[in-house]
Amino acid sequence: MNDAPNAPGTRGATESAPPQESPVAEPQPQQPRKQRGGRNLPAAIGVGLGLGAVIIASLFxxxxxxxxxxxxxxxxxxxxxxxxxxxxxxxxxxxxxxxxxxxxxxxxxxxxxxxxxxxxxxxxxxxxxxxxxxxxxxxxxxxxxxxxxxxxxxxxxxxxxxxxxxAHDGPQRIVLFLVVTICSDTGAYAVGYKFGRTKLAPTISPGKTREGLAGGIGLSMLAGALLMQWIIEDGHWWQGLVLGGCAALIATLGDLAESMIKRDLGIKDMGTLLPGHGGIMDRLDSLLPTAPVVWMLLAAFVGS
Incomplete structure (x- = not known):
């Protein structure tokens, strides 16, 4: 049987097509790691240091x-x-x-x-x-x-x-209050970023994990124990453990409460005054509810 003539524009069955060069994939630029919450990390650090300087200068x-x-x-x-x-x-x-x-x-x-x-x-x-x-x-x-x-x-x-x-040792008490609250957030972020697997409250704040909460409580308790022993008159390390643990729990709840408010309002930040941080309220969310707890425990432990 004779082979059928090749259709126009096609090659014969026995004719091999020239080899196609496989395209070389161009290297893609490495995407920068997404920062927490989409924040501008350098701006956030700069603003945080500036606020810390203002607080320390005015406090002492x-x-x-x-x-x-x-x-x-x-x-x-x-x-x-x-x-x-x-x-x-x-x-x-x-x-x-x-x-x-x-x-x-x-x-x-x-x-x-x-x-x-x-x-x-x-x-x-x-x-x-x-x-x-x-x-x-x-x-x-x-x-x-x-x-x-x-x-x-x-x-x-x-x-x-x-x-x-x-109080007569008011500046020292404020330092203790600020440090344990900040350590709660810092410990939660560091541990949650590295080891976080189990969501704490996914419908409110998807980024928070139970592992992060444990890290925040641990670091806050450590800071509380050290500062209570070193800078609070008549303070004891075990009191700092209790204070730090309670502060970390309440700080987390306060953060979640403001997240609930912002979700209800359909916004990401309360304001834009602080680059990399949002508004003032976005920095007060964990401090405000923690303040009465720390005040009450300090009054119970060493007097008001």
Missing amino acids: VVKVLFLAVVVAAVSVGSYELTSRLAERKGIHVAQLPLLLGGVAMLTTGYWIGPQGAAAALALTALALMIWRMKEAPENYLRDITAGVFTAFYVPFLATFVALMLA
Whole structure:
């Protein structure tokens, strides 16, 4: 049988096609490792060092200067939270009574004590209720509830920092409070990054793991034991272990609570004031709820 003629444009069955050169894959540029939360790490480190310098300088020069730093941070944080509530949910909180009430809580807490701070919180809530009466009654209860929540969450919890500062060894207590809280976050990040496998709260903060939580608790307990023994008068290392462990747990819960708020609002950060960090509230999320716990334990262990 004769072979059928080749179709136009095709090669015969016995004719081999010239070998095709396999394409050489061009080397792809190595992608940089994604930083935590998409943050600008160099900017975050620079801002963190700058904040640390401001805190240390004000804390050990004149204690009242540190109180002024706390008042400024709380005022900005309250503004960030209420601004996001207005933008995302249409909830309007009166800024002036909230600002004045926050200053009153912190200053009365420092010079008078817990009773003064509690009275200032009650008066702030009353002022928010009266101020809101100038507007239409629609959403009155919603706006007042948000205002009282903000007054409690930001300036009132920060008042416990002022209460620690008012003690005769106030700067040392503030250092202990800051270090154990920062160690909680640092230990959680380091251990979670290296060994994290089991999600802690995937629907709230997917990056947090149980292994990271254990690392944060461990580092915070170690820092608490060392600082309680070295810089707190009449303090003992075992008290620092208890304080550090409790601080790490509450700091994590506070971080998760703010993550819940931001997810409800549909935002990533509360603000943009601090490059690499977000807003002031994004730095206060773990500090605010930890402050009353550390104050209470220090008062129980060594007095207020």
